Amino acid sequence: MELNGVTIKDTFAEAFPIKAARLIVTARDEKWAMHAATAATGFATSVIACKIEAGIERNLTASETPDGRFGVSLLFFAVSGTELENQLQNRIGQCILTSPTSAVFSGIDEGKVVGIGKAIRYFGDGYQISKKFGTRRYWRIPVMDGEFVCEDVTHRVDAVAGGNFLIVATNVEAALFAAERAVAAIASLPDVITPFPGGVVRSGSKVGSKYKFMTASTNDAYCPTLRGLVESDLPSESQAVLEIVIDGLTEEAVANAMREGILAACTHGRKEGVIEITASNFGGKLGKHHFHLYKLLP
Amino acid sequence: MKPLTFTPTAEITKPVDLTALRPDNLTGMKITDIERIKIRNGSASELVGDLFAVSGDNPRDIVFDGARSSLECIGSGMKYGSIQVMGDAGALTGCQMSGGVITITGDAGNFCANSMRGGLIRIRGSCGDYLASGLPGSKFAMNNGCVIVNGNAGKRLADRMRRGLIIVHGDVGPGTCSAMIAGTVMLLGNSGGNLGVHMKRGSIICSESCDLPDDRFLGQPFEGKGFLALIQRYLEEIGEPLNLCEKLGSPRYRFIGDLSHGGMGEVISYRF
Numbered sequence: 269m270e271l272n273g274v275t276i277k278d279t280f281a282e283a284f285p286i287k288a289a290r291l292i293v294t295a296r297d298e299k300w301a302m303h304a305a306t307a308a309t310g311f312a313t314s315v316i317a318c319k320i321e322a323g324i325e326r327n328l329t330a331s332e333t334p335d336g337r338f339g340v341s342l343l344f345f346a347v348s349g350t351e352l353e354n355q356l357q358n359r360i361g362q363c364i365l366t367s368p369t370s371a372v373f374s375g376i377d378e379g380k381v382v383g384i385g386k387a388i389r390y391f392g393d394g395y396q397i398s399k400k401f402g403t404r405r406y407w408r409i410p411v412m413d414g415e416f417v418c419e420d421v422t423h424r425v426d427a428v429a430g431g432n433f434l435i436v437a438t439n440v441e442a443a444l445f446a447a448e449r450a451v452a453a454i455a456s457l458p459d460v461i462t463p464f465p466g467g468v469v470r471s472g473s474k475v476g477s478k479y480k481f482m483t484a485s486t487n488d489a490y491c492p493t494l495r496g497l498v499e500s501d502l503p504s505e506s507q508a509v510l511e512i513v514i515d516g517l518t519e520e521a522v523a524n525a526m527r528e529g530i531l532a533a534c535t536h537g538r539k540e541g542v543i544e545i546t547a548s549n550f551g552g553k554l555g556k557h558h559f560h561l562y563k564l565l566p
Numbered sequence: 567m568k569p570l571t572f573t574p575t576a577e578i579t580k581p582v583d584l585t586a587l588r589p590d591n592l593t594g595m596k597i598t599d600i601e602r603i604k605i606r607n608g609s610a611s612e613l614v615g616d617l618f619a620v621s622g623d624n625p626r627d628i629v630f631d632g633a634r635s636s637l638e639c640i641g642s643g644m645k646y647g648s649i650q651v652m653g654d655a656g657a658l659t660g661c662q663m664s665g666g667v668i669t670i671t672g673d674a675g676n677f678c679a680n681s682m683r684g685g686l687i688r689i690r691g692s693c694g695d696y697l698a699s700g701l702p703g704s705k706f707a708m709n710n711g712c713v714i715v716n717g718n719a720g721k722r723l724a725d726r727m728r729r730g731l732i733i734v735h736g737d738v739g740p741g742t743c744s745a746m747i748a749g750t751v752m753l754l755g756n757s758g759g760n761l762g763v764h765m766k767r768g769s770i771i772c773s774e775s776c777d778l779p780d781d782r783f784l785g786q787p788f789e790g791k792g793f794l795a796l797i798q799r800y801l802e803e804i805g806e807p808l809n810l811c812e813k814l815g816s817p818r819y820r821f822i823g824d825l826s827h828g829g830m831g832e833v834i835s836y837r838f
Contacts, residue, residue, distance in 0.1 A: 335795035336811075395830070397767070399750060399793055400710065401731055401800035408793060417793060 269562060271530070272537025274545055276561050281432045281526065281547035284555030286315070286345045287352045288427035288517055289382055290375030292328065293364055294339040304367035305340035308359045312344070313464045316484060320355040321345040321429060321515050323461030334373045335417065341375055343461045345429050345515045349380060352424055357387045360418065365391065368413050374422035385418035428557050431514035431522035434472065434490065434546045435533050436506050442541025443508040444468070446533040450512050453532035459521035460514055469511040475550055487548070503543050511548065519557055527564045567624035569650070570600075573631040575619050580608030581656060582617065584630075585639040589647025589666060592625035630655075635675055641668045644685065657694070660687045661701070663711070673717070677701075682708045682730065686804060692717030695739065698732055699725040706747050708732070714806060721758065724751050727768065731797065733808070743770050746831060750797065754813065765824050765831035769793075773814050773836045776821075783823030783833060789816070 269276040293308065295301035305324055312322035325341040333339035344359075346352035364372050365388060372384065385407040389396045392409040398420075399406045405420035435450070437443035451467030454460060462468075477485035488494050489501040490509045502509070512529055516522035530545050547561055572587065583606040592600055601615030614620065622629070626647040630637060633653035640656070641649045644663040651659070654672035664683040669690075676694035679687050681701045693715050699722055700707030706728040714733045721739030724732055728747040733754070740758035743751050746765035754773045762770055763779045770776070771794075798810045814836045821833040 334799050335793075336798070337795075397769070397830075397832075398748070399769070399796065400729055401750075401796060402712070402803055404796075404800070406793065406796055417796070 269565065271534040271545070271565065274534045274538055274542050276530075276565060277544060277546040278562055279547050280549055280561065281430070281559040282549035282552060282555050283428050283430040283432075283519075283522060283557035283559065285557070286321075286347060286427050286429040286515070287349050287424045288343060288345045288515070289352055289356060289422050289424045290325070290517075291342045291344070291356070291360075291364075291384075291422060292333055292339050292373040292375045293342060294328075294333045294335050294337040294371045294373070295367065296337060296369040298327070298338045300367060300369050301338050301340050304364045304370040305342055307363035307367065309342055309344075309463075310363070312355075315345070315347050315429070319346065319351055321461075321463040322359075323463045323515075325458070325461055326455070334419075335371055337371075343459075343515065343517070345427060345463075349382070349424055353382045356382060356384055356422070360384055361388055361391070365409070365411070365416050365418070371417040373419045376423045376425060379423035379425040381421045382424045383421050385420040388416075388418050425517060427515065427517045428519050428522045429515040430555060431516065431526050431557070431559055432511055432548050433526055433530055433533075433561070434509050434511045434548060435542060436490075436503065436509050436544035436546060438505055438507060438541040438543060440508040443510045445540065446536075446542045447510045447512060449535060450529035450533040453528045454512070454514065454525045457521070457525050457528060459518060460516040460525040462512060462514055464513055467512060469513055472509070472511045472548060475554070501546070506543050522557070523559055523564055526559055526561075530561070530565060567627075568622040569627040569629045570620070570622040570625045571629040571631055572614075572618040572620055574617060574634075576617060578607070578617060578634065578636045580610075581636055581638045582607050583639050584637055585642040587614065587628065588641055588644040588649065589626045589628060590645040592628070593647075595625065597621075597623075633672070635673070638675070641666070641687075644668070654691070660685070660713075663687075674715075676720070679708055679711070679713045682711045682713070684710045686711060687713045688806075689713070689715045689717070692736065693719045693734075695720035695722055696725065697723045698727055698730070699723070708749065712800075712804065718755065724749065727751070731800070743768065746770075752797070762824060762831060762833055764827050766827045767830045768832075770831070770833045771814075771836075772833060775837055776833055776835050778821060778823070778833060782825055783821040784825060784829070785819050785821040785835075788818065788820035788834065 309322040322344045328339035389407040397408040409416045447468045472487035473484040488498045628649045633651045635654045635656045638656035639658045642661040646665045648667045651670040655674045657675035659678045661680045665685045667686045669688045673691035674693045679698040698708040707726040712731045718736035722741040727749045733752045737755040743762045746768040748767045750769045752771040819835040
């Protein structure tokens with residue numbers, strides 16, 4: 269299959285089940301909401317070492333947030349409910365509670381309960397105030413700029429992590445240009461994030477290593493400098509490969525994001541240096557979600 | 567399905583206890599069975615069919631047509647469903663209810679929503695004394711749910727209230743929120759004397775001037791809009807057409823008290 273002269277390989281991306289939660293962070297203006305959001309989603313690129321993958325889903329207008337202020341929707345993904353709860357509590361406590369004028373609310377109202385405010389409230393040292401309206405409970409915790417408002421609980425749902433595709437290009441500039449377009453296209457979609465820096469990964473990995481203490485190591489088949497030393501999967505004219513990794517709340521959301529991302533990456537086609545689109549998988553042994561590129565694309 | 571409708575067939579002058587006529591009690595019953603339920607009429611015991619004409623087939627949706635203040639305990643102990651009172655409701659309406667919605671087009675009597683544990687009561691008219699207070703001997707009063715009064719309310723509203731939300735559009739009597747334990751009370755009219763006396767925790771929001779007891783509250787300027795937006799969010803969820811930002815503007819002062827009871831309560835004033 270070809271798309272604007274770009275070869276689409278007959279392969280699939282392999283994704284795995286994961287637990288996910290959504291938080292809504294608000295603040296007095298966009299600047300401070302983003303400060304809290306970027307801090308809370310920092311060091312959250314891969315569950316391998318960060319224990320969580322997180323990112324900004326989208327910005328929210330005042331009319332879309334519970335307290336009528338500017339907001340940011342954040343998605344968090346972890347391999348277990350316990351780890352997700354621990355990470356959320358730590359990140360709210362250290363990154364959102366500490367950010368001036370911030371407040372945090374649940375972004376998902378169905379699924380298993382994950383405590384957030386019910387743990388953070390103890391920071392109030394007995395001066396915290398509980399407010400329950402309908403079924404929702406909030407905590408008002410006194411802080412030095414007034415009060416930090418935090419919803420008592422959020423909910424987690426079963427989700428999909430590790431959707432991906434690789435952009436094989438003639439050089440780094442061409443690969444980056446295509447990757448940035450792909451990330452921009454995915455950023456406009458609901459229920460998905462691209463957790464890596466700028467949404468792009470340059471250090472794709474394979475399972476295992478020659479070193480026993482390493483569980484994953486560099487994806488040598490796609491490293492241009494190793495061509496000739498290892499069995500390379502790169503076309504001869506390729507000098508750079510970048511990967512887009514996608515986490516989403518549903519399989520449909522990830523599939524949609526992969527499709528839109530690949531189409532955006534191939535917009536200018538081979539004439540701008542994009543040679544091939546492929547995907548990373550582990551022979552079907554890692555995850556139950558398989559996204560076949562041929563089936564995704566029109 | 568049509569709402570199960572009760573229409574008085576005779577002049578009811580004595581207090582009638584309607585505790586039994588609530589959705590969770592009547593589900594699965596035929597009209598003939600409902601007509602044979604015994605209820606208290608003053609000191610006597612009478613059949614529902616002797617006092618009311620019963621029609622309709624949906625016990626989850628009950629209507630008391632032509633209601634008057636002698637009909638007491640409407641929706642008392644109710645767990646789910648809806649009750650519409652077309653007219654006035656007597657004492658103890660919604661007492662100890664834990665779910666569902668009661669709508670009263672007229673006024674409600676004393677002890678409405680006493681020891682309420684959940685659900686929603688809308689009173690389009692005014693309400694008597696001891697709204698959302700505790701039953702005699704109980705440690706605390708309203709423990710959850712929401713009461714909205716479009717008119718005025720009497721004395722000792724929310725006495726010993728522990729949780730929930732009360733909004734009164736009109737004026738309230740003296741002793742409002744006395745010994746309040748927690749919860750939120752929004753007063754959009756004038757408040758009577760001794761507001762919040764002996765309150766331990768909880769929030770009172772006053773759009774007009776508030777008459778706090780001397781030396782028991784400590785006030786300071788307050789700018790934050792606080793949790794008002796969260797109340798607005800809930801009001802939108804229950805379909806209540808009240809724009810709090812328009813109605814209240816920005817808060818001016820926040821008092822903490824009752825200082826003789828720990829001082830963890832707050833009175834947020836919008837017109838100090």
